[in-house]
Amino acid sequence: MNNQQQSLEDLHHIKKMMERSSRFISLSGLSGICAGLCALIGAWVAHPYVFGQKDFVINGKKYFEDDYTFILNTYLFWIAIATFVSAFVSAFFFTWLKSKKDGMPIWGNTAKRLMINVSIPLIVGSLFLFRMMHFGTFGLIAPGCLIFYGLGLINASKYTLIEIRYLGYIQIIIGIINLWLVGYGLYFWAIGFGVMHIFYGVYMWIKYERK
Numbered sequence: 137m138n139n140q141q142q143s144l145e146d147l148h149h150i151k152k153m154m155e156r157s158s159r160f161i162s163l164s165g166l167s168g169i170c171a172g173l174c175a176l177i178g179a180w181v182a183h184p185y186v187f188g189q190k191d192f193v194i195n196g197k198k199y200f201e202d203d204y205t206f207i208l209n210t211y212l213f214w215i216a217i218a219t220f221v222s223a224f225v226s227a228f229f230f231t232w233l234k235s236k237k238d239g240m241p242i243w244g245n246t247a248k249r250l251m252i253n254v255s256i257p258l259i260v261g262s263l264f265l266f267r268m269m270h271f272g273t274f275g276l277i278a279p280g281c282l283i284f285y286g287l288g289l290i291n292a293s294k295y296t297l298i299e300i301r302y303l304g305y306i307q308i309i310i311g312i313i314n315l316w317l318v319g320y321g322l323y324f325w326a327i328g329f330g331v332m333h334i335f336y337g338v339y340m341w342i343k344y345e346r347k
Contacts (some may be wrong), residue, residue: 168337180273282311
């Protein structure tokens with residue numbers, strides 16, 4: 137091996153070390169696939185409640201306009217919570233496996249910065265959408281979820297793989313289109329959180345994890 141080849145290998149090694157220290161690169165493609173599957177299952181379960189085939193209120197009790205417990209007493213709210221928890225747990229599990237395989241800590245300074253940056257738009261969006269539900273503006277919930285989630289991904293992309301940013305752009309575009317097709321929110325929600333996550337996960341698995 138000549139000196140030029142040795143220098144190139146050293147530079148490549150230094151680049152990988154810098155990338156590991158500045159970016160969280162242990163996101164697993166399988167995490168995206170499982171999150172997408174959870175979203176599709178959640179959309180399938182929610183479908184009869186969204187389109188009036190089943191009563192979405194759990195006990196049929198009437199509520200006053202300023203009663204926040206109305207939201208907590210709907211099947212749709214708990215379906216959304218179950219979908220989120222399932223997707224989060226599966227994503228964490230496969231990311232933990234990849235971190236362990238790569239020999240990297242799953243919770244370091246970079247992971248903390250990533251979580252903070254993705255959480256700010258999500259928390260603000262959650263409060264905003266919860267207030268909208270309180271006033272009965274349910275038609276804008278699905279596009280709002282997609283848009284705020286996309287903003288969170290873009291905001292956090294500087295601390296992880298660049299593909300996250302493109303996924304964020306796609307989520308925002310789908311959400312904006314849904315603003316003009318309000319009655320089809322569940323389908324756009326399934327496309328954004330379900331289908332796009334599966335495509336993203338397959339792409340990431342092929343690019344970074346397949347041997």
